[in-house]
Structure formats: structure tokens, C-alpha cells
Amino acid sequence: xxxxxxxxxxxxxxxxxxxxxxxxxxxxxxxxxxxxxxxxxxxxxxxxxxxxxxxxxxxxxxxxxxxxxxxxxxxxxxxxxxxxxxxxxxxxxxxxxxxxxxxxxxxxxxxxxxxxxxxxxxxxxxxxxxxxxxxxxxxxx
Numbered sequence: 001x002x003x004x005x006x007x008x009x010x011x012x013x014x015x016x017x018x019x020x021x022x023x024x025x026x027x028x029x030x031x032x033x034x035x036x037x038x039x040x041x042x043x044x045x046x047x048x049x050x051x052x053x054x055x056x057x058x059x060x061x062x063x064x065x066x067x068x069x070x071x072x073x074x075x076x077x078x079x080x081x082x083x084x085x086x087x088x089x090x091x092x093x094x095x096x097x098x099x100x101x102x103x104x105x106x107x108x109x110x111x112x113x114x115x116x117x118x119x120x121x122x123x124x125x126x127x128x129x130x131x132x133x134x135x136x137x138x139x140x141x
Contacts, residue, residue, distance in 0.1 A: 003029075006039040010047050017047065025050045025063055057094070058087045 007014045020026045021037075026046040029037040053063055066083050069076035 001039045001044075003037045003039070006037075006044060006047070010044065010051060012047065012051060020047065020050055023060065023064065024067055025060070053084075053087065056087050056091045058083075062087070 001009070003014050003017060006012075007017055010017070017026070021029055021043075026043050029039055029043050032038040050063060053066075054060075058066075062083055066080055069080045069083070
């Protein structure tokens with residue numbers, strides 16, 4: 001499949017696919033007789049993996065390290081797994097924080113009227129607090 005088809009299938013800009021190939025994140029894409037990229041399932045699978053890891057927040061540098069370890073074969077599998085596990089843990093922590101924030105906002109939305117003082121009441125509250133503070137100061141003199 002050509003780069004346009006691969007780009008559409010993966011929902012990734014063509015420029016990103018070229019960058020990933022030039023960076024070594026995906027294997028060099030074979031060329032057809034006209035010299036155009038001809039993506040196979042192998043490059044597509046690598047691109048899917050890279051896309052997932054980038055979406056998870058893994059840096060290009062860490063992905064390059066992963067690819068280099070992959071190319072070293074079996075002796076580096078634990079190091080590869082460690083890189084993926086580290087990113088998994090980071091993403092899980094982010095999800096937990098997002099879940100907390102979503103729960104908080106959900107609560108605020110469910111109880112919005114209870115938590116928001118209408119503007120005029122807020123203004124009155126402010127004025128009352130200011131007067132009380134002035135009274136407290138005059139009593140201490």
C-alpha cells in the first residue's frame with residue numbers, strides 16, 4: 001500500500017510516517033519499481049505500535065532506545081519490557097489523576113447550584129465580611 005493509503009488506514013499524517021521511517025522508529029519501507037514507498041503489514045504493525053506508545057506519552061528517544069534493544073534480539077527483551085512497563089506505569093498514574101479530576105468535576109456539576117453563590121449574594125457576602133473585619137479592628141483599639 002502506498003503512503004497515502006497507509007496514512008489513511010493509520011490516521012497518521014504522511015509526514016509523520018516519513019519522519020518515523022527516517023528516525024528508524026519503523027523499519028525502512030520497501031519501494032516499488034517506481035521508487036515509491038510500498039507499506040507491508042510489517043511496517044503497518046510497527047507504525048501502530050509507535051502510534052500507541054506516542055499516544056501513551058513515550059518520547060521519541062525512548063522509542064529509539066526500544067527499537068535499538070529490539071534489534072539486539074533476545075538478550076535485551078527484559079530491557080525492552082522495562083521501557084514499556086515504565087511508560088505503562090506513567091500512563092496509569094496519569095489516568096488515575098484524570099479519574100480523580102473527572103470525579104471531582106462530576107460532583108461539582110451534580111451539586112453546582114449548591115456550591116455557587118449567586119452573584120448578588122456573593123457581593124453582599126463580601127461587603128458583610130469587609131464590614132465585620134472593620135468592626136473587629138475597631139474593637140481591638
